[in-house]
Amino acid sequence: MSVDAPASPKRTVPASVVSSVFVLIWASGFVTARFVAPHAEAFTFVAIRLVGVAIVLSAITFGFGARWPRNRAGWRDALVAGVLMQGIYVIGVFWSVERGLPSGIAALVGSLQPLLTAALARPFLGEVVSPPRWAGIATGFAGALLVLAPKIGAADASGIPALPLVACLGAMVAMTIGTLWQKSHAGQAELLPNAAIQFVGAGLLAVPAALLFGTGRFDASLPLWGGLAWSIFVNSVAGILLLLALIRRGEVAGVASLLFLVPPVSAAMAYLLFGETLAPIQMAGMAVATIGVAVASRR
Template sequence: MSKSVATHTATSLGLAAMPVVFVLLWSTGFIGAKFGLPYAEPFTFLFVRFVLTLALLLPIVLLMRISWPQGAKLWAHIGVSGLLVHGTYLGGVFYGIYLGMPAGLASLLVGLQPLLTAACAGPLLNERLTSRQWLGLGLGLLGITLVLGSKLELGESLFQGFGMGALFSVLAALAGISLGTLYQKRFCTTMPLLSGAVIQYVAAGLLLGLGALLFETRQIDWTPTFILTLGWLVLILSIAAILLLMALIKRGEASRVASLFYLVPPVTALQAWWLFDERLPLLGLGGMAVAIIGVVLVVHKGKNTSSRR
């Protein structure tokens, strides 16, 4: 095999793997929360993450001379989407895990975002659901019911290890990412990806900073584990994943990324089992599979959802 052919083959394999790599990176966000939250309260943790992200992302935008959104109105819309997509979503997920919810279950609940988005798209965006999408919605609800019911199968309390506060927090995260997706699609279609992300992170950072100021002690235990976890979330999740998404969109691969998001819950569950011994019984694993099938039916037919972290 010639050197040029080998190089072309390696490049092709690399491009083909990019969507999968993106989803794998995305799934580690839930694991990062589990690793870091013993050393910092959730709003404080996220505020520091956003500050460090902005310190790295803003120079990239300036050096690359990326254009900024045009008009104060668009800036305001992007800020609102940031409050929902980053502030409410990440704040809810981190707070739910902080209160004891398993990372795998949190991933599955917010992984239902395409279902909720599709259900809300009709009245909010005048988008009609197909029969297959309605089937997907039903399967998604059935799947999550089976997952939660599997805890009762083992004779455990439905909220073993966490309370209603954790459940409400993660459901708020689900509502935030779903409404944020719809809001961004309605009002932010012309948003430049990276400069728009800067505005979103500023808005979300202000919200979470206020939450840390009002409700937390703002104490951080700067252990090696916390520093490494924070570095991973900033560099890999908030920077590298966005740059990878930008490259995928440029190559016309955004739809492929969206269709792969249904892999996030099982990948997260596998990581949580390996790292934290979080387990689901057979009924729970079956429920996860049913929920994933439901999401696939909705995404493949509707193509009206996307996710951000």
């Protein structure tokens, strides 16, 4: 008589590991943008990137035999999330920076997203943000502000273009609403097909934008192909799957607070890769942001 071996417990990757990898990947996107800027025009690069991601994720979805949505609502929810989180957000940020918005101001606007997400979590999702989490979010924002202080200080307030600033704010709002939409409408959808459909939606927005506003500049150099490959497979494919997994696991305010770590990590990457200076106030900001995210991420 044989005795079946006891089933081994299902292993899951700790949330702290997933969060850390996500922050590293998300932060590297800003470094990638700087790396490819001399080689390609922004709208053209974004359109090629998003279409490439849609193709890759669709191929992976078919390869793994994952189930595509069986009703219109599933397709609609993923398309809406993709247009907001990948299309409007990425296009808005790239366009605003290309049209003269200082990168420090753009990063500061992006750091407002966790605050807006926390404020809207209750009316949209019924999630109550506790006072300790609010304290963590405020601390995280303060840390991000310290990291960005030198760049913000270098920007001439009188020279900040109004329309690009509005576009960047709109992109941040779109990312926030997209995150809330994903949590409320597609939080339990299968990750692979949901991500693939999101990038289809983003591509449907990015391609016309590139045709209308882009110049088509794409020098096809080796650095550009390398940057494109990184942005497709790492920034986008891995990044969106991790983000969707985090949204599925936790409350959106806690997930959004991870974005406070993006400016510090991006600054550290720029220091290592491009030789940018890292002032003491920025180092202090890194520590403050880390503490804030740790507090905001606690359940």
